[in-house]
Amino acid sequence: MTQPKEIFVITDRCVGCRTCTIACAVAHSASRTLFGAVAETPRPKSRIYVEWAAPAHKVPLVCRHCEDAPCMHACISGAIRRTDDGVVITDTDKCIGCWTCVMVCPYGVIGRDLERHKAYRCDRCQDRDIPACVAACPTGALVYQTVPAYAADVRRHASGEMVKGKGS
């Protein structure tokens, strides 16, 4: 199996424009278009959240699809499972809306659809090559990479910074 890609967040680059949240909601709407999505009831919901922390940090938050996912083990109805790609998904048909997953998620990224009485979360856009939030982010704050590739990028960037530091 090839290493699955994950969504990485570079908080320094986030300007808090929330383009990702709109793209996510549209990608999870019935019509898949912005104009269609805003008219739908219940209103399509974003699975990614952009929070603000003082003094000026913008923090995009999205399901980490944890390796030892607390939500999956805590679920009392067997609604949460991991796909072969490592994506933790909530089976809406099985979900009974008991919110146990919400109670155990340490990132606070499982949403509650009150109209349907179901929990929802990032599914990494299973039907797209690149998740909608990543594709839409205008500043490169969201990166869709495998762990080794992302780690290599971070190393390259850090070593570049170190070399620059010596040169000055």
Place this chain on the structure above:
Amino acid sequence: MDSAEAYVIVGGSAAGMAAAQAIRERDPAAGITVLSEEADAPYFRPLIPYLVSGRKQAREMTLAGSGPYTGRDIQVWTEARVTAVDCKGQRVTLADGRQLGYGKVLFATGSRPFLPPEIKGTDTEGVFALRTLADARRMARRVEATRRAVMLGGGLLNLKAAFALLERGIRVTLVVFSPEVLSQLMDPEDALLIRRALDRAGLEIRTGAAARTILGDGSGVRAVGLDDGTEIECQMVCIGKGVRPNMEFLAGSGVRIGGGIVADRFTACNQPNTFAAGDVAVTYEPVSGRPIMTALWTNAVEMGRCAGLNMAGVPTAYTGTFGILNATQVADMPFVSMGTVHTGGLDFQIYRHASANAYRKLVFDPEGRRLMGAVLVGDIANAGIYRYLIREKRDISAVKRQIVNHQLHYGHLLPN
């Protein structure tokens, strides 16, 4: 001895099946046999009220293949009740006389409903304590002959059963000895919004009352007699008065018992190659360090997984659990209750906030540096972050304002 297996798990519910799955994840080939005394293959026990309401069929509750329970070749023996354990010979004996040897054994026999002996007539037809799928089937059948049901006990299990019956069009009266429902999960004043939601949903509630007798006739239950002398005419009674651990089969085995089966930090019992997990095990509160027993699916899974890892040779300390760790929705009101939530007369810093649709109570230590417990009603967003802070005993001074105002998010916990 008839046969032997590397791993024998006594009990086929949350803790036992989570352990079997954890062992399988570490050891793809080892023999694993689960012994369950129930006739049904393992299922998601918390779903059984849905069989009564008719929302789900039994086959939709099957555990194997659902959620994380995908491990292959986990043998499950149903109707296999263990009656004795020989720790020296490393084998268990079943009720039908069969014996099974083990390399390592897990005791995950769970608990059973407690039927208060002071209530007379609990053996009358139409009296239930909803615990197993078989109970749920019997209860669903009795619904046909039931116009009114009386629930004894105001805990979560009974509330869920009550709603299942309401959905079936039955008039339901909840009789609670405590001054308010859910008294195990919150103080009475914290339950106001939930009480209102229950009232709106049409549940009749009588607090401060206790049942004395269950009266029957040829067709089963006909009434419940209360301690104030009144009688409530009904055709069904459901008892939700807590549970007791199933550990009688360990008599004479040498396995140490103390309220429940005593397990160490690595879920091991005092005899070689024996482990315990779930409702039947005594565990520890991480906040207070006190020994506790809980009867929660989520806790049982967590401890079962931990035991499975230890059995498979991956030493894993069990960090203990909160005595209270509940999330659910009753009627249209979601709530979460976790950690230290009963604060009457105790020295804590407490913040309460009430609005028309939401209520929260946050309990801090006397110095106000650690979060000890939380009750969130109506708005339960980000409850998992609070759980994390309570469990890790984090110094929350820097984010206390956000906690009190219920604005905390994960971003606040990141280093600046």
